[in-house]
Amino acid sequence: MGEVSRGARALVVCPDIRGQSHDLDPQARLAEAEGLALAIGIVVADSFVLPVRQIRPGTLFGAGQVDNIAIACEQHESELIVIDGALSPIQQRNLEEKLGRKVIDRTGLILEIFGERxxxxxxxxxxxxxxxxxxxxxxxxxxxxxxxxxxxxxxxxxxxxxxxxxxxxxxxxxxxxxxxxxEQVRKTRGLHRDRRERAPWPVVALVGYTNAGKSTLFNRLTGAEVMAEDLLFATLDPTMRAITLPGIEKAILSDTVGFISDLPTQLVAAFRATLEEVTAADIICHVRDISNSSTQAQKTQVLQVLRDLGVVEGEEASIPILEIWNKWDQLSPDDAEELAQQADDDDMVMAASALTGEGVPALLERLGELLTTSAVLREFELPASAGRQIAWLHAHGEVITNEDAGEGDDGPVRRISVRLNPKELGQFENL
Incomplete structure (x- = not known):
């Protein structure tokens, strides 16, 4: 086989195997496969769904179908064939020999993207x-x-x-x-999480199906120049930035790798450490491309990953999950009106467009509310000379009363009642 590089012309084939069930329909899976190919710089010369009634152990497809693939390659001058499914090593080798071209399967393609990103x-x-x-x-x-x-x-x-x-x-x-x-990386990440919990800035994790717009929203909220292209898997490594929210001086926003349907098991295991960042979050923001016709199936995939991480059990989540219905600007007026009613009826759903900024101020307000709901009333008696601590309480908490409490060993004392959440209390105690 000759070498094939970025810019190679590829034929994308999605096998629709009888008896195999998928969350996405064949055409949606084909579109996703095209997106994967484009993400690695491949030119999609042609693509189609190929029904497979019976799997052939040696080639996956029947002899006539292999001939049809060969004809399509000739017609479209394709030097690469992408099969949106799992090929055994023998199937891959036999197809390459019969077609005279490089063949990669879904796992190989995703790995190539991961290697580059x-x-x-x-x-x-x-x-x-x-x-x-x-x-x-x-x-x-x-x-x-x-x-x-x-x-x-x-x-x-x-x-x-x-x-x-x-x-x-x-x-x-x-x-x-x-x-x-x-394993050493996991331990180090665990130490970093422990330090953040003591530090203790609240953490907001963005999760979602790949290409849902997480990185664009991350950039909108933080002003950071994180790679945000219209590509599948544009983000692989978690990126963290500090942001200010209403009522909260500082929170950490974390952008994570996008989830995808039928992610090969060896990739799920290998990327577990990256996704574990989500388990340390105070709030999970599930960013959905609400304009995508497969948005419900994509949501199912994301929730399954969160179940695998132990964040969701049954219908209950151990960490609050706020759904962000992104790409609102791409909806038709009728769809927007219908979905707006649904969003208004659920206080854990926010409509927004990361691209235009529509709905983002309301989203920030809601995040601030969610992060301060655990706040409880605390009372401190501090020397009047402890100006730094008193100023900190005014800046970070909701001060209810600040009154004279008489004289102490070090002079006048102030009695301050203030509403703080557990993390703010931890930070105050570390001052």
Missing amino acids: AATAEGRLQVELAHLDYQQSRLVRSWTHLERQRGGFGFLGGPGETQIEADRRMIRQRMGRLRREL
Whole structure:
């Protein structure tokens, strides 16, 4: 097979296998597969759904269907074939031999995206572990990156892709080392979370289906220049910024990787540490692309991931989940009117457009309300000379009374009744 790189012309095929159920219908799955291909710089020359009545162990498709794929490749000058499904190593090899072109499946494509997008050391570790897990049974690509690490892993060609014999034992050893390094990362992240809980700024985590607009909303709320393109998986590594909310001087906003349907199991496991940031949040903002026809199926996928993380059990969530119905500007007037009524009836739903800013001030107000609902009334007696602490209480809490409490050992005393939430109380005690 010749090398294929960014800009390659690809044929995207979505197998619709009889008896297999999916949350998305075949056309929606095909559109998502096209989005994945575009995210890695592939030119989609043509795409179609291919019904599969019976899986062929050697090629997945029947002989006639393989011939049709070959004809489509010739017609559209496609040098790459993307199969939106899981191919066994034998199926992948046989299809490549019969079609005379590079073939990658859904997992390989997502891994390629992850390899390109991962920006931090942790992200690269997770990508490489997932890649090795996927490739250990295939051993059909070069493995020079085992000696010389790099960010991407060469499904689509690039540096280091010389044909060499891969060593299974070396792969297993490398995976063992990566797991130990990732375990250390998890411990470090745990320490960071502990420190944040003591510190104690409230944390708001943005979650949602990939391309729902999380990064655009993150930029709108923080003014940060986080990568926010109309691409699937534009964000892989959590990004955190401080923001100010009504009634709260400082909160931490966390942007996370987008969820997706049928994410391969080895990727879910490898990216668990990244998603664990969500479990440390005080509020989860579920950003939904409300203009997408598959928005309900996408919501189901996100909630399933949150269940896997232990955040949601049954219908109950251990962390408040505020739904943000994003891309409101893309709705038709009739749809907007109908959905506005639904949003008004649910105090855990906010309508907004991250692109235009519509609804964002109300969203900030609601976040401030949710983060201060746990506030309770506290009473402190402080020396009148403790100006810094008294000023802090006025700045961070809702001061109800501030009155003279007589004389103490160090002079006049002030009795202050103030409403604080648990994190603010923790921060005051650390002053």
